[in-house]
Amino acid sequence: MECEKIRTQIERIQSKLGEPENKQVESERSGMADTLDEFVKNLQNQILDETRAAYGDTAFQRWLKPLYAGIMDSADGYGRVPGSCGDTMEIFLKFEEGRVKKALFQTDGCGSSTVCGSFAAELAHGKAPDELVEITGERILNVLGGLPKEEQHCAFLAAESLQEALNDYMIKQAKKERDESGKPCAKKR
Numbered sequence: 001m002e003c004e005k006i007r008t009q010i011e012r013i014q015s016k017l018g019e020p021e022n023k024q025v026e027s028e029r030s031g032m033a034d035t036l037d038e039f040v041k042n043l044q045n046q047i048l049d050e051t052r053a054a055y056g057d058t059a060f061q062r063w064l065k066p067l068y069a070g071i072m073d074s075a076d077g078y079g080r081v082p083g084s085c086g087d088t089m090e091i092f093l094k095f096e097e098g099r100v101k102k103a104l105f106q107t108d109g110c111g112s113s114t115v116c117g118s119f120a121a122e123l124a125h126g127k128a129p130d131e132l133v134e135i136t137g138e139r140i141l142n143v144l145g146g147l148p149k150e151e152q153h154c155a156f157l158a159a160e161s162l163q164e165a166l167n168d169y170m171i172k173q174a175k176k177e178r179d180e181s182g183k184p185c186a187k188k189r
């Protein structure tokens with residue numbers, strides 16, 4: 001019983017002692033959270049400003065919102081190329097009546113590779129095979145308005161993956177044509 005009384009007394013004292021301290025801690029915590037939020041916001045703005053300055057506006061917008069990202073089931077043409085930097089780019093093509101109806105890209109690489117994959121896929125839309133071969137790394141760089149020198153290889157990786165996907169499509173087409181032409185003819189009498 002005595003123990004119970006002592007414990008209650010201790011709890012009462014602790015709660016009294018704790019009150020002002022808790023409030024102070026609370027307000028310090030909220031002050032720290034505000035400072036941290038402010039810091040993160042400033043850092044984000046700084047990254048955005050630096051990225052816009054490095055990429056230019058066209059590529060920057062695509063960096064913020066990459067178009068044509070994703071994977072495709074049963075693509076007519078598929079290309080996957082690992083870059084010398086260790087990143088990989090994949091391009092998926094769907095054809096209709098000899099032209100690209102849909103193109104998607106996927107990469108595990110940097111922001112520049114995302115921008116380049118996105119432009120490679122965009123440029124591929126509506127193109128016939130002989131037009132697709134004209135989509136080179138230089139062309140991608142021109143369309144997106146250039147990249148910092150050390151990241152230009154991302155455009156060549158995207159172009160190479162696109163050409164790989166085209167190659168895959170052409171091989172499948174040739175096989176299809178060969179299979180069709182090799183079908184046994186009706187017996188002549």
Ligand code: FES
Pocket residue numbers: 083085086087109110112113151153154157
């Ligand atoms: S693709 Fe490797 S750094 Fe961009």
